[in-house]
Amino acid sequence: MLKRTTLYEKHQASGAKLVDFSGWEMPIHYGSQLEEHDVVRKDVGMFDISHITSLDVTGKDARVFLRYLLANDVEKLTNVGQALYTGMLDETGGILDDLIVYRMQEDNTFYRLIVNCATRSKDCAWINQHSAQFAVQISEQANVSMLAIQGPNAREKLSQVMPKLAEKIEKLAYFHSFTDGDWMICATGYTGEDGFEVIIPDAEIEAYWDHLLASDVKPCGLGARDTLRLEAGMNLYGTDMDESINPYEANMAWTVALKPVDRNFVGRNALEGLIDADNRKLVGIILDAKAILRSHQQVFHDGKNVGEITSGSFSPTLQKSIGLARVNSFNGSCEVEIRGKRLPISIVKPPFVRKGKIVYQSLEI
Secondary structure: OOEOOOOHHHHHHOOOEEEEEOOEEEEEEOOOHHHHHHHHHHOOEEEEOOOOEEEEEEOOOHHHHHHHHOOOOHHHOOOOOEEEEEEEEOOOOOEEEEEEEEEOOOOOOEEEEEEOHHHHHHHHHHHHHHHOOOOOEEEEOOOEEEEEEEOOOHHHHHHHHOHHHHHHHHHOOOOEEEEEOOEEEEOOOOOOOOEEEEEEEHHHHHHHHHHHHHOOOEEOOHHHHHHHHHHOOOOOEOOOEOOOOOHHHOOOHHHOOOOOOOOOOOOHHHHHOOOOOOOOEEEEEEEOOOOOOOOOOEEEEOOEEEEEEEEEEEEOOOOEEEEEEEEOOOOOOEEEEEOOEEEEEEEEEOOOEEOOEEOOEEOOO
């Protein structure tokens, strides 16, 4: 049986089309995916992301443990509330998951991890296995929901809806957060726009949803969230990366902290051996022809297969089909094979769109 978030009945009331998403019955759209995409690029929309898992790491060894567990270094979190994006790797350097970690206390005894719902069981087992040698406790946040409020007007709208917190919201920097009682307001998102992700007790989420609706914040489904993240050049776990892919092959080299050299973390030895290797590259592609790029379509150069599309879709902002592809090194133009035909594509450096503006750059490989 599919799991449901606390907002299930609210989604039904708003006319959502519900689908199976990693074992959860979630809204794919509320009538028009294109309109929902557009409202986030131009105004503000909200997504129920309560299927995402939140794990608390507490105890005197919390910082030491996370410096060992994660490829990025939580030592970079110099302030309470600051966030860090990172991969969690296996011993071969493969990506088990990508996640966000927040520093929750000054004394480094409390951190919060936001992990993907599709990898929840695997992540929990891995984290618990590796925590055994450290003085830490791992607990999943229970009875909480999460909303993403995204778009160029998100900050203004959230300040209006939460007037007592307006000053903090207005000043909150990207990848920072603050708490107010049992609520956590985070300046993060998965759309390439300004926005927030808010963790809320289940008992209060329905009233908050209604308050946002009454303030003309439009509900948006996971379909728009996917085209928004693709335009923003953001990876989707299980599609653009998994255990068979290392961070250098997923545009995540910037999340690997090899300094200081004495920090040992899971996967470090494997990654050090891959620095100078001829790693495949994750690139952006644009198709001018009237066709749709999809995962697993093959990329060719001079008649040779040089890679594969990992994510693809129609871009409402560019009004063209765009995608991410993992390719070998080559020089010159390339093509994608769609239904037996090979069509020319442009290789670009993602993101395609940030803060409503087309920003991609041509790329030579």
